[in-house]
Amino acid sequence: MSIGSASLSNIGRSDGVLNADALRADARRQALGLLALLSPGLFLVFAVIIVPIGWLFWLSLFDETGQLSLANYARFFEQASYIKTFATTFKVAFVVTGTCVLFGYPLAYMLAQLPRRAASVCLIFVILPFWTSVLVRTYAWLVILQRKGLINNWLIDLGLIGQPLPLANNFAGVVIGMTHIMLPFLVLPLYASMKTIDVDCLRAGMNLGASPAATFRQIFFPLSLPGLASGVVIVFVLCLGFFVTPALMGGGKVIMWAMRMEQATSLYSNWGAGAALGVVLLAVTLALLGLFQWLLGARATGVWSQR
Amino acid sequence: MTTAAGAARRGALLRPAINDPELKEMLLSLAPSVLPIGIHGIEKRFGALSILSDLSLDVAAGEFLTLLGPSGSGKTTLLMILAGFVRANAGSIKVGGEEIITMPPHKRNIGMVFQNYALFPHMNVFHNIAFPLKQRRVSAAEMAERVERALDLVQLKDLGERRVDQLSGGQRQRVALARAIVFEPRIVLMDEPLSALDKGLREHMQIELRNLHRRLGMTTVYVTHDQREAITMSDRIAVMNAGRIEQIDQPEALYARPQTKFVAGFIGESNFIPVECRNGSVWYADRKLRMNDPAPSAGRHLMVVRPEKLRLLAHADQAGINALPATVGDVIYQGDSFICYATLRDGRQVTLRDYCRSDVLAKLPAPGEPITLGIDAQDVVLVADQ
Numbered sequence: 001m002s003i004g005s006a007s008l009s010n011i012g013r014s015d016g017v018l019n020a021d022a023l024r025a026d027a028r029r030q031a032l033g034l035l036a037l038l039s040p041g042l043f044l045v046f047a048v049i050i051v052p053i054g055w056l057f058w059l060s061l062f063d064e065t066g067q068l069s070l071a072n073y074a075r076f077f078e079q080a081s082y083i084k085t086f087a088t089t090f091k092v093a094f095v096v097t098g099t100c101v102l103f104g105y106p107l108a109y110m111l112a113q114l115p116r117r118a119a120s121v122c123l124i125f126v127i128l129p130f131w132t133s134v135l136v137r138t139y140a141w142l143v144i145l146q147r148k149g150l151i152n153n154w155l156i157d158l159g160l161i162g163q164p165l166p167l168a169n170n171f172a173g174v175v176i177g178m179t180h181i182m183l184p185f186l187v188l189p190l191y192a193s194m195k196t197i198d199v200d201c202l203r204a205g206m207n208l209g210a211s212p213a214a215t216f217r218q219i220f221f222p223l224s225l226p227g228l229a230s231g232v233v234i235v236f237v238l239c240l241g242f243f244v245t246p247a248l249m250g251g252g253k254v255i256m257w258a259m260r261m262e263q264a265t266s267l268y269s270n271w272g273a274g275a276a277l278g279v280v281l282l283a284v285t286l287a288l289l290g291l292f293q294w295l296l297g298a299r300a301t302g303v304w305s306q307r
Numbered sequence: 308m309t310t311a312a313g314a315a316r317r318g319a320l321l322r323p324a325i326n327d328p329e330l331k332e333m334l335l336s337l338a339p340s341v342l343p344i345g346i347h348g349i350e351k352r353f354g355a356l357s358i359l360s361d362l363s364l365d366v367a368a369g370e371f372l373t374l375l376g377p378s379g380s381g382k383t384t385l386l387m388i389l390a391g392f393v394r395a396n397a398g399s400i401k402v403g404g405e406e407i408i409t410m411p412p413h414k415r416n417i418g419m420v421f422q423n424y425a426l427f428p429h430m431n432v433f434h435n436i437a438f439p440l441k442q443r444r445v446s447a448a449e450m451a452e453r454v455e456r457a458l459d460l461v462q463l464k465d466l467g468e469r470r471v472d473q474l475s476g477g478q479r480q481r482v483a484l485a486r487a488i489v490f491e492p493r494i495v496l497m498d499e500p501l502s503a504l505d506k507g508l509r510e511h512m513q514i515e516l517r518n519l520h521r522r523l524g525m526t527t528v529y530v531t532h533d534q535r536e537a538i539t540m541s542d543r544i545a546v547m548n549a550g551r552i553e554q555i556d557q558p559e560a561l562y563a564r565p566q567t568k569f570v571a572g573f574i575g576e577s578n579f580i581p582v583e584c585r586n587g588s589v590w591y592a593d594r595k596l597r598m599n600d601p602a603p604s605a606g607r608h609l610m611v612v613r614p615e616k617l618r619l620l621a622h623a624d625q626a627g628i629n630a631l632p633a634t635v636g637d638v639i640y641q642g643d644s645f646i647c648y649a650t651l652r653d654g655r656q657v658t659l660r661d662y663c664r665s666d667v668l669a670k671l672p673a674p675g676e677p678i679t680l681g682i683d684a685q686d687v688v689l690v691a692d693q
Contacts, residue, residue, distance in 0.1 A: 200425035206412040209442035
């Protein structure tokens, strides 16, 4: 008995240090090995994200004469046109996101309710525009919407209107064109999240006495919110930096942030001003993402929230 | 004997013996009005495929009836038709005499426990259970009180504020149950509610569900493919196969007196021994079988013998026992019991099971040894050989 306990405590003492250094060294080796495996990815992130953004930030700190200054940022507060562009950009982004939700939610809902085969056929029609260039699609909209375009001609031929409606080369044209291009970005995540809603949950709702409308309102809609939030964020952020469609459909009347950047760099060769615009757009976008996350709660969205 | 046990069980069910007056009051306030269900001539086809054909079934008020069958036998479809999620092609469903076959699900007032519980993930436990009360515009105070009582009943007191994803499988099961009975539904349906739980918890919940049913006395239709679960919990079991009810009976009767080959094969293990009926008696090879049931007039039949009803006989001729000579193939020791595979004279394999009592263990047969298998006359059950 006494021998047994003595040898046990002996083992206990030697156990504390037995191979401890070798094991610690092994753990360190493994950590270094993993870091080595990660390094190509880390290098890529550094080369294509950190470096260009750092460079952009650096560029934005020089004025036209090459002097280090904050003139490019001061311009945002001094020039009214900058503030107006900023406001227009957000207005377009809000309205386009709103119309996308208006059209996209029912569309995604219909897709989610269809039998699998029919849904996959319809999904192709949602994705199909992705395979066509944005430029081509925008010109197509111009053809349809312009003063003597398809829609105005039809409406006049039908005698519904006397004068052509102003559909292109203005705010409405930008919204129509951008909504068409942005819709799949809203529909796809929304559809995916609607498909994960358990049919039994909806059945349970009805079984427990909720009418179909009440089941939709109290169960389906809240459960589709994470997908809706991802779609809204993607569309909104893409809208903020959108160039081609507003440039072509706005007819020079709707100046967005990205167009301002293009002017600054190619028209005035003022790289500092363009870079400053880019930095501000990036900062605003990040701030918005943070705001969205705070508003919706990390759990509800599931987009950024695998923390 | 079996009938008496069944009657006693049903008697206990209709008259729950509760002495604590406070508990009694609580249960009475939760107890739904107990109604019978009459199902008649239900037909369900998907295209050319017939799922249910001319199915009729009466569930007594307060009865715990189980639909038991393999997957694809139509038991879940029948439950979905009862709940109103699937529309039948023909038939009638009456709850307490009222026809509900065309009633939309949200007006049927039927509680249902789903296989995966179908709890609402965006609501906490309290709001899940309060959901049916909210739809019925119950006042906030009454709602809180009734949810509290339901939580109490399923032993989840103080868990009302938990999120659904913070619950264990067993707790979710209980929340689903509380939600299905809190609004005092006319009947309760359960679709394999225990299949997602592990074995120990499943057996515990079987007993708990059965006790809860006895206390509340609601008419319950329960779907499972687990025969042991069905036998443990049910007042009666309807064995379904290919869209029909093969047999509906109390568990004891179903096990001891299966009426078809399917029922005998699906519930428990069975040895099937072909026998011949002629001149008003039953013959196996050249032996006339002793049996208590009247012999069928003619035709090919199978004798159903449960492995535990077979006995090892010390000597061949005993009154009231049929003796079949056989040869031992293999003996498998399983701790509490042993299984003996034996070959009859006609080459047919049969299985015998017995508990490992010391006297039995001392005389375990060895492989290759000739033995005599005994079947009591009262255990001889014949089914038609289709």
